[in-house]
Amino acid sequence: MIFNILSEFQGGITTITINRPKKLNALNIDTIKELHKAFKAADKDIETRVIIITGSGEKAFVAGADISEFSNFDVAKGAKLAEKGQELLFNFVQDLSTPVIAAVNGFALGGGLELAMACHFRVASDNAKMGLPEVSLGVIPGYGGTQRLPQIVGKGRAMEMIMTAGMINSEQALSYGLVNYVVPQEELLEFCVGIANKIKKNSPKAIGEAIKSVNAGFKSGVNGYKKEIKGFGKCFGTEDFKEGTTAFLEKRKAEFTGK
Known part of the structure; x- marks a missing residue:
């Protein structure tokens, strides 16, 4: 308890x-x-x-x-x-x-x-x-x-x-x-x-990747730039990315699901 x-x-x-x-x-x-x-x-x-x-x-x-x-x-x-x-x-x-x-x-x-x-x-x-x-x-x-x-x-x-x-x-x-x-x-x-x-208006998936990338820059033996490149690429495979870019092009507010 x-x-x-x-x-x-x-x-x-x-x-x-x-x-x-x-x-x-x-x-x-x-x-x-x-x-x-x-x-x-x-x-x-x-x-x-x-x-x-x-x-x-x-x-x-x-x-x-x-x-x-x-x-x-x-x-x-x-x-x-x-x-x-x-x-x-x-x-x-x-x-x-x-x-x-x-x-x-x-x-x-x-x-x-x-x-x-x-x-x-x-x-x-x-x-x-x-x-x-x-x-x-x-x-x-x-x-x-x-x-x-x-x-x-x-x-x-x-x-x-x-x-x-x-x-x-x-x-x-x-x-x-x-x-x-x-x-x-x-x-x-x-x-x-x-x-x-x-x-919380922003993409949870993107925020999670941003946190990992920022933290990587402070960890010994980890290349923060490479971590950023990998995280950037991963975002392209998310529903949040599709929603964010579609909403921007349609001139509306994005509704992120964190997927």
């Missing part, structure tokens, strides 16, 4: 809410497993065109990992924790064919910021604070933070954020390119839904 998250579908959008407000929505092992199941189900649902992930309450998106779960781990268990977490959630979210928007409400620290960075892009509330404080606990980010943060904000800023273990506010995050927009907290979900509504 799912206890730590809520999942709601409306108008082509599945909103997943991490629901541990008393723990500031901290990620424990059970929550990571539940998130994996929820993201997998939403991605398989042909009616879901966009996924929004957020945290319950007004204080936190995700305030980090649940430190009590791993404070006594040894080297092997620590490495396994990071490997399993990346596989089940962080890399899984990054590689979904369904677009994922992080609605960052409040604190996004440690694993919380790593989850937001695994999403395809981020929108923050004006009270949001973000950081990777792991080195203050004698450990490093283990859920992709050392890789995704420099990809998004650049090596220098990432090094500073990781080494100081400090937090930045939403306006700094915006200036760094870590988030796309900053909005008042009470407008955050509505704003994200507005973007989702723009996305």
Whole structure:
């Protein structure tokens, strides 16, 4: 059974809410497993065109990992924790064919910021604070933070954020390119839904291929240009391509089926 998250579908959008407000929505092992199941189900649902992930309450998106779960781990268990977490959630979210928007409400620290960075892009509330404080606990980010943060904000800023273990506010995050927009907290979900509504008008098949192509450019040993060429070609074999081009020539709005 799912206890730590809520999942709601409306108008082509599945909103997943991490629901541990008393723990500031901290990620424990059970929550990571539940998130994996929820993201997998939403991605398989042909009616879901966009996924929004957020945290319950007004204080936190995700305030980090649940430190009590791993404070006594040894080297092997620590490495396994990071490997399993990346596989089940962080890399899984990054590689979904369904677009994922992080609605960052409040604190996004440690694993919380790593989850937001695994999403395809981020929108923050004006009270949001973000950081990777792991080195203050004698450990490093283990859920992709050392890789995704420099990809998004650049090596220098990432090094500073990781080494100081400090937090930045939403306006700094915006200036760094870590988030796309900053909005008042009470407008955050509505704003994200507005973007989702723009996305869902377009071809799900094409968007899925675009996500794969963009991600390929950040993966070692993968030629992003070749991935783009292959994805471009694959689109020609879809019903969405036929509908999109026909609708354009007929001067009408396309009705995509995601096939």
